[in-house]
Amino acid sequence: MHELKLSTEIEQHQLGMRLDQALSELFPDYSRSRIKDWIVNNKVTVNNNIVNKPKERVLGGEKIAINAEIEEETYHQPEDIKLDIVYEDDDILVINKPRDLVVHPGAGNPDGTVLNALLHYHPNIARVPRAGIVHRLDKDTTGLMVVAKTINAQTHLVDALQHREITREYEAVAMGIITAGGTVDQPITRHPTKRTHMAVFPTGKPAVTHYRVMEKYRLHTRLRLRLETGRTHQIRVHMAHIAHPLIGDPLYGGRPRPPKGASESFIQTLRDFDRQALHATMLRLYHPITGELMQWNAPIPQDMQTLIQALQEDTEQHKDELDW
Incomplete structure (x- = not known):
């Protein structure tokens, strides 16, 4: 057994939800049945008061604290899956x-x-x-x-993440032409009706994404992005919010949009790219025990290399038509 302490705040869009339903949204790593058990067994406080009725309705804005014990996750089986x-x-x-x-x-x-x-x-x-x-x-x-x-x-790494002391940079390919770098500072929460989606919403948690332009193509842009926060789907949501979803993103609108006069092979390359074009390319942190500043870099994978090469070739073939 180990002690588990969780805290959060009920979001405004959860007005009227059952307490167990709202908490299962806010803590998706834990099953609703487990959360219900914690509530019944006096492990959950709402605004510092113990609430032991899972059906109790929430209003939005309540401060939640969970103090529980959970068994080691022995039910997860070791599997011989190769790690790079x-x-x-x-x-x-x-x-x-x-x-x-x-x-x-x-x-x-x-x-x-x-x-x-x-x-x-x-x-x-x-x-x-x-x-x-x-x-x-x-x-x-x-x-x-x-x-x-x-x-x-x-413990030290979680603390470093919370204090924004871990730097994470990504490479991505977005829809549309982005002329200059910038910052998206918009709160993110779970989408009110689409359970698997996140969305920009005023009552969400703070989220900040910085981006700069690496390379422009005819109708797409290669970006380097840095996270200040780590919300679920943050880059994908923020780029879609500014009308530049990532190529291949199945949730946030990155459907293929080939530029005018594109070759069949280039159109096929866009259609074949079946995931969000996003890669965590750099990680920098202070070692949690020694305090040493460390940094790692990972080259972009082959599928993104192929995509970028196709975008570069298409742009070169039509360079006389460009107005940027």
């Missing part, structure tokens, strides 16, 4: 995650995840909550992740 390990010492692992790999088991993905792979690669990591995972990448986002091998390392 960029760095390892006694305290941390840095991995380069491929596409089509979920980070943590959840609804629809009970196994075959990074967590299952970590349990196989380093069995002692089972002693660390969530097998040392402190931040995530979406299933089809590639790139760098840091994992804690000890509880001490995990």
Whole structure:
């Protein structure tokens, strides 16, 4: 058993929801039945008062605290899934995650995840909550992740994330021509009607994404982005919010839009790119135990290289038509 402390605030769009329903939205890593059990057993406070009725309705804005104990996640089975390990010492692992790999088991993905792979690669990591995972990448986002091998390392990494002391930079290809870099500072929360989507909404949690232009194509732009915060789908939501969704993004509108006069091979390349064009290319942090400043870089994967090459060739073929 290990102690679990969680805190959050009920969001405005959750007005009228049952308490257990609202908390299952806010803490998607835990099942609704587990959350219901915590409520019934006096593990949940609302505005510092214990509430033990899962059906109680929320109004929005309530302060939530959960103080519970959970068993080690022994039900997650070790699986021999290859990990691309960029760095390892006694305290941390840095991995380069491929596409089509979920980070943590959840609804629809009970196994075959990074967590299952970590349990196989380093069995002692089972002693660390969530097998040392402190931040995530979406299933089809590639790139760098840091994992804690000890509880001490995990505690320090989580604290560093909360204080924005870990730098994460991404490369992406967005729809449309972006003429200059900028910052999107817009709060993000779960979409009020689409359970798998996130959305910009005034009552959401603060989210800040900086971006700069790396290369412009005829109807697309290659970007370098840096996160100040780490909300779910943050880059994807923010870029869609400014009308530049990522190529291939199935949730936020990155459907193929070939430019006028594009070759059939280029159109096919766009159609074949079936994930969001997003890669976590740089990770910089202070080592959680030694304090040493460390940085890792991961080159963009082959599918994005192929996409970028096709965009460059199409732009070169039509350079006389460009007005930028």
